[in-house]
Amino acid sequence: MTLIVLVVATLCFRLLGAVSHLTRFSTWRVSAAHGLAVMLVMTATAHFVPSDVTVMPNHADMTAMVPPFVPFPALVVYLTGVLELAGAVGLVLTATRRAAGICLALLFVLMLPANVHAALAGVTLAGEPATPLWQRVPEQILYIGVALWAAGVAGGRRPRASAPRAAPVRGVVS
Secondary structure, eight states, X not given: OHHHHHHHHHHHHHHHHHHHOOGXXXXXXXXXXXXXXXXXXXXXXXTTSOTTOOSSOOHHHHXXXXXXXXXXXXXXXXXXXXXXXXXXXXXXXXXXXXXXXXXXXXXXXXXXXXXXXXXHHTOEETTEEOOOHHHHHHHHHHHHHHHHHHTTSXXXXXXXXXXXXXXXXXXXXX
């Protein structure tokens, strides 16, 4: 589901840029940054949903995903939810996009053991089995790649401001 949200949101932002000529969404890279932000807002909400809500993953489900070696699992779930929300905000702000993308890529790497544990331990999320590893690991790698690409770290050159040209010096004979 999260992958679908990422793809659809990215396509919508890019289409918005193309149809309405909004320069903000004139590139795939920026559209993907905003698409990833939408996905992160969606996934972060699960970190704060009360346990009695069963229509979507909730805090108890997320806590069950935390591997046993991680101390204070409930606190870690809240912290990762806050970090996902902060990363989403950072991605939509041009000035912080690079740092946010790098930090989110690191966060996605750090959260992979929880996804592995959930798949191997048979953890359920909103009554459904956790995403199987054969699907989750490539998906996590994709999220890392999108975060780094949106940050301008991976996948080609980052747009740079052109350097000012030196003015010719008058009166100098070469």
